[in-house]
Amino acid sequence: MSVPSSEVKPLTFRRYKDGDTKVRRWQDEIFDADHSHKCPTYIQSTPPCQGSCPSGEDIRSYLNIVRGVEKPPKDVTWQEYAWRRLTEANPLPSVMGRVCPAPCESGCNRNQVEDFVGINSVEHFLGEWAIEHGLKFVAPEHKTGKTVAVIGGGPAGLSTAYQLALKGHAVTIFDERAELGGMMRYGIPGFRTPRDVLDAEIQRILDLGVQARMNTRIGTDITLEQIQQQFDAVFLGMGAQSGRPLPVEGADAPNVVTATAFLKAFNDGRLQHVGQRVVVVGGGDTSIDVATVARRLGHIDQTHEADRPELAIAGDTGYAAHDAAMLSRRQGAEVTLTSVFAVEKMQASKHEVEHALGEGITIRGSMVPLAVVVGADGRATGLKVAQCEAKLVGGRLEIKPVEGTEEVIEADLIVSAIGQAVDFSGLEALNNGKGAINADKNYQVAGQTGMFCGGDVIRPHLLTTAIGHGAIAAEGIHRFLQGEALDKRPKIDVHSFDLMRKLVEKGLPVGSIEEPLRGTDTSTGAVHNFDNRSDRYVIPHKDLFLGHFNYTERNKRKVVSLSAEEALSNFEERMLPLLEAQAQAEAKRCMSCGLCFECDNCVVYCPQTAVFKVKKSQSTTGRYVDTDYNKCIGCHICHDVCPTGYIQMGLGE
Structure with missing residues (x-):
């Protein structure tokens, strides 16, 4: 914030803050006075x-x-x-x-x-x-002739299809909905993800030659076995689009619905208004989405039996009634969001919480639902709650209600936003018993060669997590289709800056490295005194010169x-x-942690003029400065004044 x-x-400090009296061993700083076995090396790290x-x-x-x-x-x-x-x-x-x-x-x-x-x-x-x-994305000229089926057109499936299409594979997406996008379209409201923006970014992926078969559910319209027979590899990215009901008595009342059903009905255009009083149970971003949508929809001043919001959410006759109901005057709804966590500890993004509060939504933290209060007609009239203490113990959430604090929050509609689940109908054999699919580090399904998965079927998390899963799975699928072994994934599995690619862009020669020769200044296969440790090291702030x-x-x-x-x-x-x-x-505020951003500190402060700028014709990002080891005495000043931690003191003679 x-x-x-x-x-x-x-900031008044250089390497240490004022008052920091920590002294380093002088032996680590200056070695034999006029020479040292430690000199500058240029180490690329993951920020x-x-x-x-x-x-x-x-x-x-x-x-x-x-x-x-x-x-x-x-x-x-x-x-x-x-x-x-x-x-x-x-x-x-x-x-x-x-x-x-x-x-x-x-x-x-x-x-x-x-x-x-x-x-x-x-x-x-x-x-x-x-x-x-x-x-537009650039499609590869070479096609492999291999085919891949992607089950699910949400962020995981779209990411996988995109990466595989770039590798030259023919990809077909199967999705049970009428349009691609998954929770980006049917979960998140349009005032957060404008549909023209979503459509434009999806169309770019389709323009790579990706095919889409919509309104097709795997396990119902076509079996997984048929898919496996028709395609060389399969990716499962069905998503968690089934909401979890409240685990309390009375939760089966018709006007107690899940967040996924509520948001889908709204995004489909069926849900046009809610009751006068709406209670949302959750605490994450999805619950904020439900609450803000309910606040915008409000209620109408003339309601009839067919106007009930749960009918529109269920996809029954309420659709037409809601359409006609728009003729009535829309009024504000009283929206209350409850969470077992304190408001400041809820999982929802802080700025989303602030917007919800600004829009008049009441958020009550440290409240646990006890039961749904049901009226004579079988519909919910309120939610019984109590103050509680919630904490994680051994990875499990323990909730302890506080006796004597029970109360009822009146409600015409109750929405459960306490989590989502994958619908395994027709795919029951893949369920590991915990509502997910077991997979290895390459996201290959356990015991299923050539079948990979990603996104919520591994664990419900962020949209960007599903995108990351898709990229890793696509790499595994590509290696599988090429007949290559699936390698162990790096400790830090990210897309890293490629110095060699910059040398190629500059037209500089890049050769191969022949073991055991590495790092010599005469080889074009490696850059002298440079090492890329992005796959195993995240650089902390203590390695930077923050005083810069x-x-x-x-x-x-x-x-x-x-x-x-x-x-x-x-x-x-x-x-x-x-x-x-x-x-x-x-972007200029970025400190470029772990990579040179050409500040000249090391050149200016080197007392031996050992650190020098690389000739313009041979320099590029990450190769802006070099060291003359005949002049370097290992005084470490360049390392101390390097703002990004790119210069480390390494071994060498």
């Missing part, structure tokens, strides 16, 4: 933003492109070059730039200075720019905040992208 500038204490990104985006790279450090090839704009680097991992940046809760920003080392870099907002900007300028970075306020997107009255019937998008200058300014 942003810190007001008036409360920020200016914590990228290590925290479930889809493994090369965040640092596209921010460096936006800020102008990494230059695009000739005749390519920086916007397109950054977008292409971003979409190597995530083909849906405009959608994710809006709805991803951005765990990357929580991990950002800039939080140690003043505030995180607005990574999500730069992603949003690039996604919008690409749509406005009609950018001044306080710089974050460039924030404009987010439309609504009052309770303004929210009613308002289905316009709330979040607007950054302007181009703002996106560039925000």
Whole structure:
């Protein structure tokens, strides 16, 4: 969360904060006075933003492109070059730039200075720019002749199809819905993911030659065995689109519904209003979506038996009635959201919670549902709750109600947003008994060669997690189709900056490495004194020279905040992208953790003039400076003043 500038204490430290008296061993600093066996090495590491990104985006790279450090090839704009680097991992940046809760920003080392870099907002900007300028993915010229069936057209399935199509495989997506998108279309409301944006990003994937068979459910319309006979490999990405009912007495009342059913009915256009009093049980982003939709729909002043919201949610006769009901005057609904966790500890994104409160939604934390109160007609009239203490014990959630605090919250509609489940109808053999599918690190289904999975069928999580699963599974499928062994996945499984690719772009020679010769300055197969440790090391803030970075306020997107009255019937998008200058300014706040951003500190401060700039004709991102070891005495000053931790003291003579 942003810190007001008036409360920020200016940074006055270099390597250590004021008052830090920790002394390092002098033997580790200066060795034999005039020479040392430790000299500068250039170590590429994974920044914590990228290590925290479930889809493994090369965040640092596209921010460096936006800020102008990494230059695009000739005749390519920086916007397109950054977008292409971003979409190597995530083909849906405009959608994710809006709805991803951005765990990357929580991990950002800039939080140690003043505030995180607005990574999500730069992603949003690039996604919008690409749509406005009609950018397309480039299909490969070579086709492999292999076929892959992707079951489920949500983020996991779309990500897998995209990556496989880029590798030259023929992909067909099967989905039981009328349109692709999964929970991005049928779960998240349109004022968070505009449908024209979602359609544009999905169409790019289809333009690669990906086929889609809609309204086709596996296990009902076609069996999994038939799919396996027709295709060389299969990916299962069905998603968790079945909601979990409340585990309390009375939860089978007709006006007690799940969040997934509620949101699908709204996104399908069936649900046009809710009751006067709505209670949502949850605490995550989905529960916030339900509450804000209910606040916008409101209730109508003239209701009839056929106007009940549960009928529209169930897909019964209520659809026509709701359509006619729009002629009545819409009024606000009283929306209450309850969570077993305290409000400040709920899983929902903090800014979404703030918007919900601003829109007049009541959020009551530390409340556990005890029972649904049912009236004489069998419909719910309220939810009995009690204050509670909730904590995780050994990975299990323990909830202890506080005696004597019971009360009833009156309700015309109760929505359960306590979790989602995969519907295994027709695919029961794949269920591991816990509502998921067992898979290895390559996401190959246990005991099923050539069958892979990803997304919620492994564990319900974020949309960006499903995208990451899809990319890893696609790589496994590709290796399987090529007849190659499925290798052990790296410890840090992300898309990394490729220095060798930059050398190729520059037209510099790149040869092969012949063991045991490695790292020599005469070989074109390796870059002298450079090592890429991105697959195994995330660089922490303590390895940076934080004193280099001044306080710089974050460039924030404009987010439309609504009052309770303004929210009613308002289905316009709330979040607007950054302007181009703002996106560039925000990217400049990136500290480029673990990779050089060409600040010249090491060259300026080296007392021996041992560190020097590489000739312009031979330099590129990550290869901006080098070391003359005949001059270097191992004094470590370059390491101390390196803002990004790219320079480490390594062994060498």
